[in-house]
Amino acid sequence: MRGLRLTALAIILVVATVVVTVTVQWRGAPSREELLDQARLTGKKQLTIGVKNDHPGIALFIPSTGEYVGFDIEIAYMIAADLGFHRDQVEFVPIETEDRARRQARRPDGTFVTVDLVIATYSITPEREKQPGVSFSAPYLATEQTIMTREGQYADAESVADFKGQVVCTTATSTNESVAAKAGVLLTSRNSAKKCVDGLRDGAFEAVASDAAILAGFVRQEPDLFDLHDIGLSDDELYGVNTGDNPALTALVNLSLYESLHDPNDQTWEKAFAKYMAPAQRTAGVQQIAIAEQPCVPKVEIREWPWEKRALTPTDHCPL
Template identity: 50%
Template sequence: MSDSRMDRMKAWRLPRRPKMAPTAEDADVTGDEPPLDVDPVVPPEERGRTLRLAGWLAAVTLAGVVAAWTVWATGSPTEADLREEARLVGKQELLIGVKDDTPGIALRDPDTGRYEGFDIEIAYMVAGELGFSPRQVRFLAIKTEDRGRMQAVDQDGRFATVDLVVATYSVTAQRTAQIYMSEPYLETEQTVVTRRDHVDVASLGDLAGEKACTLATSTSEDQLRQAGATPVNKNRISECIEGLRAGKFDAVTTDAAILAGFVAKYPKELRAHDIGLSAAERWGIATGRNRALRTLVNLALYRSYADPKDRRWEKAFDTYLAPLQKANGGQQVAVSEQPWIDEPDVRRWPWERDIP
């Protein structure tokens, strides 16, 4: 065998191949040299180190798999987990408590029974994310004082426990200590509405000694007392407005977004006053004691907020609230952007990471 051929064979070892019986040609080529596919002799101590290394790598790999599975199995719940925990799986109808007497927010047509308004569109949006079509949503009128109890009234006058309350419900520490409420879906502020002939109202203190109607259990009641006014509580804001127009009350105070529709409806009789309160009223959705449902509602609101292609919130605002601003003058009806919301702690598969 030539030296050049031996050099090439040393430089490039052929891949392993199955052992075969030598032929006459092989004998001519190889002579007394060992076959190329003979395994080198590995000392016992090296073989032991190799086996220990392989065992260590296998153990590390197994530990990683177990750890990953443990994190996945015991980590944050998936959306499917939450739907099951919230008892939505197999549910055919979603009951939602809403106001029925507030133009621009939630108003029920007495002839058709149809509801419309900003809150109604938000309720439909959230219900859709929960897996319910508009036909599977049933709205029930709910009084202000019954929102925390999740008790609404059906058309036959019977009380029913609702799944959600979307009814101009401001998020407060006191309320969230009793029930689960979502992150805010609208930001507005408190205002005062009077008849046209009333003097300007720059603060609640200007109502001292006057009768001011507000909603029962609302955030306005204590502020009126502190200002020296005499609060009169009603369960329906329409009752306050009727009393104001009839001269029974001197003023009505509650959230600007609630009152704006009435000012727009009776522009020659009523006017809104900007009382300069810096505290914002942020409306949330109540889910009672259903924590998993609260997380799912937050996920629905987050998707609406984070997805620039999702214009359902903006469409609801432009349709029902923006047109009311002209009649309300310098009193802002509501902030025209959906409130910022953190992404809920919901586990998603890797291929879902780019999905809001």
Template identity: 50%
Template sequence: MGDSRMDRMKAWRLSRRPKVAPTAEDADVTEDEPPLDVDPVVPPEERGRTLRLAGWLAAVTLAGVVAAWTIWATGSPTEADLREEARLVGKQELLIGVKDDSPGVALLDPKTGRYEGFDIEIAYMVAAELGFSPRQVRFLAIETEDRGRMQAMDRDGRFATVDLVVATFSVTAERTAQIYMSEPYLETEQTVVTRRDHEDVSSLGDLAGEKACTLATSTSEGKLREARATPVSKNRISECVAGLRAGKYDAVTTDAAILAGFVAKYANELRAHDIGLTTPERWGIATGRNRALRTLVNLALYRSYANPQDRRWEKAFDTYLAPLQQANGRQQVAMAEQPLIDEPDVRRWPWERDVP
């Protein structure tokens, strides 16, 4: 028992001695070896929570990807989708119905066979956005009553169905109920043109009892009847103007932008009267029963409107309509700004959002 006590006393004294760091000889490793990393022991419940969090994040990410793809796949059509639906893919020629007798708007030069005017430039602009070069555009003369039927006459005297009608076609509820029409590309108003010796005309009512010529199926025809004038309808505005100059009619009435070129051409014979109508005439582009093509036309007009670097509309106006204003006096030919148009619902990639 004494030995046991002495042994415990020695052990206690040894435990009270200061500890000395082991030398290199005492260790199995050298001083240059780094200490071993020991992973902390993670409790099972903590490890379970980590795994559940990782799984939840993966599920949320996958759901987001699936949702984004679903929206992309089932959302609005892309421009490529619309081109295919509009039957433009592989098409080599675009047929456009236009007027051929309206100076400043759309006039066919019989010597050269070339069309020129504001409507012609707008038609070229839209065609370019649809992917057609000027050489791939063929203009066909179209009369007023045939615009809604999309029927124009070729040079052989045969009728053909056109893809677009860009022919001073005012957008109305009645017309849009029958065919697809684009958003407006020009805003003008109705006017009256008489010979210079005619009394001032301040309203359509001043034409009561007089013979006034206008375009058949136009918005002006009904207004003349309401004013108790005697309307005479023609399919070509040039026929109305020729009859006015010859004394067959007392007046001609239709959109100011249509008549402005004639007033400028025959400035010594004709004059325009501002009749103060507040309802504007807004010209649109007809696409018949082709809804996808209507959307593409609206996209072309939107790009022209939204892109400040695109000056094609302004150039067309300054070249063909602005020079007519002086001869038309107080009657404004047309608004000198392209009408506001909202962006069509066409699907685009995020990086395309800032591109008109």
């Protein structure tokens, strides 16, 4: 009996030590449930996400089925699931490029709604991070800028300067605007990449400037009509999720991306890339359309018990 009492006492001391250690270590860090409360998601029945609807491979609406498909859509479903929403609780609403900062998307009936998240090829930039109402998550895809022309034209183009004096279309508020303007390109803008592509097909423009991940989807649809050109730009375009003025929601999205990156049993990102990005790469020629690895995500500190932890490889900091 004395031995049993000593064993029980030892177990109690170990448990108490673990509890004290965890309490001290995570004091001040919110739990996942507290973050959900702070993000105003507890009890919420529907998650509204602003997405593109005309970007093949990225986010494309299929009228015959009423579904959205593409890489951004799979990432959106992954994040929604980690926030506690089933697929049938996710509403996708088309959002224009210039409305991503305001998170204003228009439903099919013409009414506008402020969406909970924007997952719409939204590149993280210092200028955008200063805009009111914009709060980016960690990046979920790395791509770069490129130029698309009609097939067989500008075969020797190696830089934006090779299009000097030519009419080139890009999307409104795009990060491509400054690069093209400095090269002396005659830039015109439309509110969607598809409208630029339609204009290129019809001969209204000589080229389209946008992100490789976006334009590669159009090339894949019509490989005999369009070409991509590697124009030697080295800076990455890093896509992030705009969570609005909601720090708790930003933390939860980052937590989802962090677990996606480090959980070996979670292959959602890899499967989405293999399904949508890899096939587009095969028709993109020498232009790399996106990096085939999920970008680094800083560790999100949350309060949890040891038995709740996943077997993750921790990464506290990302390289600058």
